Amino acid sequence: MVTAGMTTEGLTKHYGSAVGVEGLDLEVRRGEVFGFLGPNGAGKTTTIRLLLDLIRPTAGRAEVFGLDTRRDSVAVRRLVGYLPGDLHLYDELTGEELLGYLGALRGGVPQAAVTRLAEQLDLDLSRPVRALSKGNRQKLGLVQAFMHDPEVLVLDEPTSGLDPLVQLEFHAMVRAARDRGATVFLSSHVLSEVQEVADRAAFVRAGRLVAVEDVESLRRKALRHVHVVFDRPVPATALASVPGVRRVEVQGPRLRCLVEGDADAFVKALAQHHVVSITSEEADLEHVFLTHYREAGHAAA
Amino acid sequence: MQPRSVATKTVHDHGRGTMWWALSVAAFVAMESAIYPSIRHQAGFQDTWRQLPDAMKALFGLGKELDFTTGTGFLQAEVFGFMLPLAFIGYAIALGGRAIGREEDRGTLDLLLAYPVRRGRVVVQKHLAGVAMTVALGVAVFVTLVVADELADMRVPVARLASVMAGVVAVGLCFGAVALVVTCIGPSRGVAYAAASVAALAAFLVNSLASITSVVRPVRPLSPFRWALGDEPLRTGFHAGLLVPVAIAAVLLVVAAWAFERRDIAT
Numbered sequence: 097m098v099t100a101g102m103t104t105e106g107l108t109k110h111y112g113s114a115v116g117v118e119g120l121d122l123e124v125r126r127g128e129v130f131g132f133l134g135p136n137g138a139g140k141t142t143t144i145r146l147l148l149d150l151i152r153p154t155a156g157r158a159e160v161f162g163l164d165t166r167r168d169s170v171a172v173r174r175l176v177g178y179l180p181g182d183l184h185l186y187d188e189l190t191g192e193e194l195l196g197y198l199g200a201l202r203g204g205v206p207q208a209a210v211t212r213l214a215e216q217l218d219l220d221l222s223r224p225v226r227a228l229s230k231g232n233r234q235k236l237g238l239v240q241a242f243m244h245d246p247e248v249l250v251l252d253e254p255t256s257g258l259d260p261l262v263q264l265e266f267h268a269m270v271r272a273a274r275d276r277g278a279t280v281f282l283s284s285h286v287l288s289e290v291q292e293v294a295d296r297a298a299f300v301r302a303g304r305l306v307a308v309e310d311v312e313s314l315r316r317k318a319l320r321h322v323h324v325v326f327d328r329p330v331p332a333t334a335l336a337s338v339p340g341v342r343r344v345e346v347q348g349p350r351l352r353c354l355v356e357g358d359a360d361a362f363v364k365a366l367a368q369h370h371v372v373s374i375t376s377e378e379a380d381l382e383h384v385f386l387t388h389y390r391e392a393g394h395a396a397a
Numbered sequence: 398m399q400p401r402s403v404a405t406k407t408v409h410d411h412g413r414g415t416m417w418w419a420l421s422v423a424a425f426v427a428m429e430s431a432i433y434p435s436i437r438h439q440a441g442f443q444d445t446w447r448q449l450p451d452a453m454k455a456l457f458g459l460g461k462e463l464d465f466t467t468g469t470g471f472l473q474a475e476v477f478g479f480m481l482p483l484a485f486i487g488y489a490i491a492l493g494g495r496a497i498g499r500e501e502d503r504g505t506l507d508l509l510l511a512y513p514v515r516r517g518r519v520v521v522q523k524h525l526a527g528v529a530m531t532v533a534l535g536v537a538v539f540v541t542l543v544v545a546d547e548l549a550d551m552r553v554p555v556a557r558l559a560s561v562m563a564g565v566v567a568v569g570l571c572f573g574a575v576a577l578v579v580t581c582i583g584p585s586r587g588v589a590y591a592a593a594s595v596a597a598l599a600a601f602l603v604n605s606l607a608s609i610t611s612v613v614r615p616v617r618p619l620s621p622f623r624w625a626l627g628d629e630p631l632r633t634g635f636h637a638g639l640l641v642p643v644a645i646a647a648v649l650l651v652v653a654a655w656a657f658e659r660r661d662i663a664t
Contacts, residue, residue, distance in 0.1 A: 145664075148511045151661040151662060178508075184503055184507070196399045196401070197399070197400045198508075200402060201509075202512060202513060
C-alpha cells in the first residue's frame with residue numbers, strides 16, 4: 097500500500113480559549129498539488145505550523161509520508177521545503193549568503209539548483225536582503241523552499257507580494273515539482289490561484305474543514321463579479337435566465353452580476369448585444385463560502 | 398564571511414559587536430591603569446578611603462582592608478570590584494537573551510526551525526558560540542591587563558590576573574544562561590533581560606553585604622559571586638569554587654534546551 101502524502105487526524109490547536117483549528121481530518125495524496133483554501137484567520141497557517149512542528153497540537157496528530165510530525169519532526173523537515181506565510185529573513189546577509197547558510201543546514205544544496213531558480217525568478221542574489229523589495233524577498237523565500245528539490249512542498253500564501261508575471265513563473269515551478277513527483281500543499285485565500293495549480297483543495301473556515309473538492313468542482317464554484325457596459329440599455333431579463341448568472345442588476349446600459357463557474361453561456365448571451373466594455377473581478381472567498389457552503393459555514397461559525 | 402552552521406551564524410551576528418565591547422573594556426582598563434602611578438604614593442587618598450563607611454565599601458564590592466597603594470588593591474577597587482563584572486554580565490545577558498529571543502522577535506525562528514535541525518541543538522550551538530565569544534572577550538581584557546600591569550608597574554602576578562578574570566567570565570556566563578533559559582521557556586526577551594539583571598544585582602548585593610551584615614550571611618552560598626570572586630582571587634589566586642557558576646550555567650543550558658524542545662514558537 098502506498099502511504100499517504102500527508103494526513104491529519106482530529107488535528108486541534110487551541111490558543112487559550114481561541115480556536116486555531118478544530119478536529120481537522122485531511123488526507124493529501126502523494127504526488128498531488130493540494131490547495132488549502134480559507135479566508136484570513138481560518139486556521140491555514142496554524143495547520144501548516146503544526147505540520148512543521150513549530151507549534152504543538154492540543155489534540156490529534158499529523159503525518160507526512162508516514163512520519164509522525166511530532167516524533168519524527170526532524171525527518172519530516174528534511175523532506176519538506178517550507179515557505180512561511182509571514183516570511184522573515186536574515187536582513188544582514190546577502191541572498192547568496194542566506195541561501196548558503198540555509199543550504200548548509202540541510203547538509204548542502206547544489207549551487208546549480210540555486211542559480212537555476214534565481215534565474216527563473218529573475219532574482220539578484222548579490223544584494224543584501226535588507227535592500228530587497230517585498231516581492232524579491234518572497235522570491236528568495238521560494239528559492240529556499242524549492243532549492244533542494246524537496247519531496248514535499250508546504251507553501252503558505254506563496255504568491256503574496258509577487259507580481260502577476262512572477263506568479264506565472266511560480267505556477268510553472270509548482271507544476272514542475274509535481275511532474276517530478278513532489279507533493280505540494282499550498283494555502284491561499286484566493287480561489288483562482290488554487291484552481292490554476294491544484295488537483296484538489298480543502299476549504300477551511302473558522303478552524304474547521306468545510307469541504308474537499310477536486311479541481312473540476314472548484315471551477316464550477318468560482319464566482320466572478322462582472323460589470324458590462326452596452327451601447328444601449330439592455331433588459332435585465334435577457335441575461336437573468338442564463339445558467340450560472342446571478343444577482344443581475346441593470347441601470348440603463350450598465351449591467352452588474354455574479355457569474356458562477358463556466359462563463360461560456362454568459363459570454364454567448366452577451367454577444368447578442370453590442371458590448372462597449374467588460375470588467376470582471378474574482379469574488380473573495382468569503383463570498384464563495386456564503387454562496388456554496390452556507391450551511392457548513394454557519395455550523396463552523 | 399559565509400555562515401555555515403548555527404554556531405558560525407551566531408559569531409557572524411555578534412563578531413563586530415564583541416570587538417567593540419573588547420575595545421571599550423580594554424580602553425577602560427587602560428585608562429584606569431594609567432591613573433595608578435599617580436595615586437600610589439598619595440597617602441591622602443588611602444586615608445579618605447578608610448573613612449568611608451564599610452557599607453559603602455561593600456556596595457562597591459570591596460573588602461574593608463583594601464590598600465589602594467598596591468596594584469592589587471587598586472585594581473580590585475577600580476576594575477574588578479564592580480565595573481568589570483558589570484561589563485561581562487551585561488555582555489553575557491545580551492547574548493543569552495538574543496540567542497533565541499532575537500530570532501523569535503524578528504520572526505526568523507520560524508524559518509530556521511522548519512529546517513532539519515533539532516531545537517535543543519540550536520539552543521546549545523547558539524549558546525556555546527556565545528560562551529566562546531564571552532571567553533574571547535575575557536582573554537582580550539586579560540591580555541590588556543597583563544600589559545597594563547607591566548606598564549603601570551602594578552606588580553600583580555599574571556596568574557592572579559588570570560584567576561580573577563576567570564571569575565569575572567564565570568559570573569558573566571552564569572547570568573547569560575539565566576537570560577537564555579527565560580527566552581527558552583517562553584517568548585519574552587524583555588522579561589529575560591529583566592530577570593537576569595535582577596538576579597545578578599541580587600547575587601552581587603548578597604555577596605557584598607554578607608561581609609558587613611549577618612542578615613544575608615546564611616544565603617551567601619547561593620550567590621554565584623561568592624564562588625567566583627568571593628575568595629578574592631586577585632589576592633589569593635585560583636579557587637575551585639569558580640566552577641560553581643560555570644556548573645550553574647551548564648545546568649541552565651540543559652534546562653533551556655529541554656524547555657525549548659517543548660514549547661510553541663511565537664509568530
